[in-house]
Amino acid sequence: MRGPRRWRDGLLLLVLILALGGCSPAEPVAQKRQFFSLGTVVELSLWDVDEARAGEATRAVESILSAAQRRWHAWEPSELTEVNEALARGETVRVDEETRRLLASARALSLASGDRFNPGIGRLVALWGFHASEQPTGPPPSQEAIAAWLADQPSMRQLRLDGNRVSAENPAIQLDLGAHAKGYAIDQAIEALTAMGIGNAIVNAGGDLRAIGQHGARPWRIGIRDPRSPGVFASLEVTGDESVFTSGDYERFFTWEGKRFHHILDPRTGMPAGDTRSVTVIHPSAAVADAAATALFVAGPEDWPATAAGMGITHVMLIAQDMRTYLTPAMAERIRFEAPEPAELIVVEAAR
Ligand code: AMP
Ligand code: MG
Numbered sequence: 001m002r003g004p005r006r007w008r009d010g011l012l013l014l015v016l017i018l019a020l021g022g023c024s025p026a027e028p029v030a031q032k033r034q035f036f037s038l039g040t041v042v043e044l045s046l047w048d049v050d051e052a053r054a055g056e057a058t059r060a061v062e063s064i065l066s067a068a069q070r071r072w073h074a075w076e077p078s079e080l081t082e083v084n085e086a087l088a089r090g091e092t093v094r095v096d097e098e099t100r101r102l103l104a105s106a107r108a109l110s111l112a113s114g115d116r117f118n119p120g121i122g123r124l125v126a127l128w129g130f131h132a133s134e135q136p137t138g139p140p141p142s143q144e145a146i147a148a149w150l151a152d153q154p155s156m157r158q159l160r161l162d163g164n165r166v167s168a169e170n171p172a173i174q175l176d177l178g179a180h181a182k183g184y185a186i187d188q189a190i191e192a193l194t195a196m197g198i199g200n201a202i203v204n205a206g207g208d209l210r211a212i213g214q215h216g217a218r219p220w221r222i223g224i225r226d227p228r229s230p231g232v233f234a235s236l237e238v239t240g241d242e243s244v245f246t247s248g249d250y251e252r253f254f255t256w257e258g259k260r261f262h263h264i265l266d267p268r269t270g271m272p273a274g275d276t277r278s279v280t281v282i283h284p285s286a287a288v289a290d291a292a293a294t295a296l297f298v299a300g301p302e303d304w305p306a307t308a309a310g311m312g313i314t315h316v317m318l319i320a321q322d323m324r325t326y327l328t329p330a331m332a333e334r335i336r337f338e339a340p341e342p343a344e345l346i347v348v349e350a351a352r
Contacts (some may be wrong), residue, residue, distance in 0.1 A: 040206030122174030183290025
């Protein structure tokens with residue numbers, strides 16, 4: 001009796017081993033780590049690294065992003081608020097090399113965007129109540145306060161960078177890097193991962209991301225949020241080294257007397273930019289993609305192709321308030337819409 005039973009037990013064991021083999025832990029999987037930084041949930045995805053490396057990579061990324069948040073915070077005491085205090089007094093202030101580089105990048109992108117991306121508008125952002133950790137509740141600032149801000153006309157053109165010394169021709173310039181520093185920090189994080197020998201990863205901060213390499217044999221797959229519902233609106237495949245950034249009117253806003261007032265401000269009017277719901281941009285650099293998504297949001301459905309051309313952006317999707325969806329030809333080739341497809345798709349060349 002023992003013979004056949006052993007045989008049967010052996011067979012059972014073999015079946016079990018084969019079954020486990022089918023989902024063997026040795027098979028590579030994407031590891032995902034989440035933490036809170038830059039005011040949002042950050043997700044780090046890594047392909048084919050062991051637990052120890054994933055932990056090491058997570059610590060490195062977390063420390064880079066937290067350092068960026070501390071240094072360049074627009075309203076909590078930081079290196080940036082010290083710079084702003086000096087600029088308001090008309091003084092020259094020394095910054096370290098990293099901050100100098102970030103300010104030089106912000107200045108160049110602002111000029112390339114024709115001031116639509118204008119990180120010198122900190123006072124206006126504060127006036128609207130967005131320099132607060134909680135969502136503001138309104139009311140909107142008075143017409144007089146906005147008119148007074150507009151009369152000062154702060155432009156990044158008036159920010160002087162002389163080596164590591166920063167000054168401004170206009171004391172109304174107050175720096176707010178909320179549309180640029182996140183991208184800059186994500187670039188720093190990807191550089192650190194690359195230096196660690198990690199070639200396949202995504203650093204995703206609240207839907208804004210840079211991806212390198214791929215997900216095993218296939219590209220990374222990225223979802224783009226629907227600007228008016230919690231679902232996914234479209235998806236993209238990303239391979240190599242690319243950043244995907246979206247600016248939306250749903251990220252920070254308050255409703256006052258039935259009207260939505262959001263956080264992306266048009267420096268030409270002092271008001272929330274009116275005609276756009278969201279803009280998604282693909283570009284190799286996260287710092288550029290971040291600034292460009294904001295600039296094209298401000299530019300709106302009429303002006304965005306010229307602004308994109310000025311900033312060297314070839315991949316754009318802009319969803320207007322009327323839900324018309326504008327795409328560059330290069331973006332149209334990449335994007336996959338979730339059913340149902342947008343009612344009105346308009347493909348426009350960036351350069352005009
Ligand atoms: P983003 O979500 O990248 O579009 O950045 C929006 C944040 O950037 C806002 O919360 C403000 O702090 C700041 N901001 C708003 N409007 C502008 C603008 N026109 N140019 C530069 N920064 C802006
Ligand atoms: Mg941005």
